[in-house]
Amino acid sequence: MLPWLWHFVRPYKTRLTIAILALVVTAGLTLSLGQGVRLMVDDGFAAGSIAGLGEALSFFAVMVVAVALGAYLRFYMVSWLGERVVADIRQQLYRHLVSLPPSFFEDNLSGEIQSRITTDTTLLQTVIGSSFSFALRNSLTFIGGIVLMFITNLKLSLIVLVAVPLIVFPMIFFGRKVKKLSRASQDKVASVGAWAGESLQHIKVVQAFTREDLVNRQFAQAAEGAFAVALLRIRQRAFMIALVMILVMGSVAGMLYVGGRDVIAGELSGGDLAAFVFYAIMVAGSLAAVTEVYGEVQRAAGAAERIRELMAARSDIVSPAEDNSSGAQGDTQPLIAFQQVSYHYPSRPQTPALADLNINVSHGERIALVGPSGAGKSTLFDLLLRFRDPQQGQITLHGKPLQDWNLQTLRSQFALVPQQPVLFSANVLDNLRYGRPDASEEEVVAAARAAHADEFIQQLPDGYQSYLGEQGVKLSGGQKQRLAIARAILRDPQILLLDEATSALDAQSEHLVQQALDSLMENRTTFVIAHRLATIKNVDRIVVMEHGRIVAVGSHQQLLQSSPLYQRLAQLQFQDAV
Secondary structure, three states: OHHHHHHHHHHHHHHHHHHHHHHHHHHHHHHHHHHHHHHHHHHHHHOOOHHHHHHHHHHHHHHHHHHHHHHHHHHHHHHHHHHHHHHHHHHHHHHHHOOOOHHHHHHOOHHHHHHHHHHHHHHHHHHHHHHHHHHHHHHHHHHHHHHHHHHHOHHHHHHHHOHHHHHHHHHHHHHHHHHHHHHHHHHHHHHHHHHHHHHHHOHHHHHHOOOHHHHHHHHHHHHHHHHHHHHHHHHHHHHHHHHHHHHHHHHHHHHHHHHHHHHHOOOOOHHHHHHHHHHHHHHHHHHHHHHHHHHHHHHHHHHHHHHHHHHHOOOOOOOOOOOOOOOOOOOOOOOEEEEEEEEEOOOOOOOEEEEEEEEEEOOOOEEEEEOOOOOOHHHHHHHHOOOOOOOEEEEEEOOEEHHHOOHHHHHOOEEEEOOOOOOOOOEHHHHHOOOOOOOOHHHHHHHHHHOOOHHHHHOOOOHHHOEOOHHHOOOOHHHHHHHHHHHHHHHOOOEEEEEOOOOOOOHHHHHHHHHHHHHHHOOOEEEEEOOOHHHHOOOOEEEEEEOOEEEEEEOHHHHHHHOHHHHHHHHHHOOOOO
């Protein structure tokens, strides 16, 4: 974990140096308190001198103030470093996650990913901001105390030192077990969070099906599983701490017995024994503290592994080293061309989602995609936006393969209106500006009017400043869809992708929005996925798809005569008209 963390700590070497200097000085001053104890005993109590006692106490007080100032500087610097480094880790992790393709999030629970961003990084912050400092200070105290013990009395030091290997080896042994259990514990906690987030997000479905008892039982089982793993980790740490305490205090007791006999025999002064006891207690306390922190560090190491796993995830879909999309050609060739395109989902390698697809789309052409569910219509949108790359064939935009385009440049050519409208936990204005962040408020309002959304927005408590709640929960389905359409209008794209854009609207809203879409589609290349054939009668071409293949292409009237599949779809919707 340390080499990985150093990558984030390195930019703040100056503050780290100050913190370490403060830490070293503080540890040295703490150990110097032992000399104050020796002076109090020998020059004060044993000598019966009030003046000697006063001088010893004055020295002791100065050291205490110096230790306090050093502790302040050390704590501030180390805490700042911990907060800063964890903020950098979170930013880099989030920046990496948003660069991964949607397929990554299909295979990983969003709740677990959120746990790694928040809970695991908080563990790291605790370690960097306090535990490392605490461990280093106690390690220095331990080493310095051992040295001063040897200087004060060799024989007593050897007695204490015998216990050190007996302490260190169990600490390493149990520390490894704690690390494994910590990783398992973090995984369990993450799964609990993911389960809770999912059930609360879909609380209407849970309550509509009266499944509160079921989700309570399932959550309780997950929580109890996390508790059981945590209990194993706690038991290992508790046993390790207890064993260390027994060995440490046993060696101190043995040292006191031998040292006490030497004082009685006149071979050792009371002050030297007091100083030695002070050092021994400091050594014992620091070793016990390091033992306890070692468990925390092992726990953080498990969290670091989980974070590094996310950071190690790589996307196969990346921008080229150089953007080769410049110099796009004009209208002399198809705007978009699918050339022998095939795609298989990794989970279904034997079943093609798209097979040998060939389509040429001209500038300003309106193309409708129809067919039963699973025909490959949404997959075609994913390929256009390069959420996925075809395994065979290629797709070109302005005559250049999509792989030659910078991803930001490529996707800026499109505006997507999904079947399930996506709104964020923000106000109306911010949600619409997702289409174009630099748009003025007047432009936003104009887009909302074009999508027939302005009227209901004005009726919200705070108008365009109204907070919509998580996923726009405060709006109806039709209202959310109109906001999604307004966002696309505001983006003013070259290519429009409509995935059942009017599916959530009532008849009146559908009529109004369809008018807005017809206006938006003028002189604009548009792909429309539609199940309601009434909405696509006036497009330039209708592409009928089945099992990932194109089975017919033509106008509404042509397909009614030539395509059995289209006839069947039309009969289901226009039984009286066909």
